[in-house]
Amino acid sequence: MSYRTLLFDIADHVATITLHRPDxxxxxxxxxxxxxxQVALRHDVIRVLKPCYINV
Known part of the structure; x- marks a missing residue:
């Protein structure tokens, strides 16, 4: 799924969420x-993926 305000990636069971509103x-x-x-619910980030990094 594509998002307008963030970037989301999973690699080696680590989720990376990058806020993407530079303006x-x-x-x-x-x-x-x-x-x-939506990301948290769709990918079950809290339960399945550890750790989860949020980049600002």
Missing amino acids: AANGMNLELAKELM
Whole structure:
């Protein structure tokens, strides 16, 4: 799945989420919050993937 406000990758059971809103200094907005929730639910990040890195 493609996201507008973040980049998501899984390698060797490690998830990397990179906030991608350079025009807003990666500030949180409703769309970004929804996409973070979608990533967590879709990929079961909390239960299956450890660790998970979030880059700002």
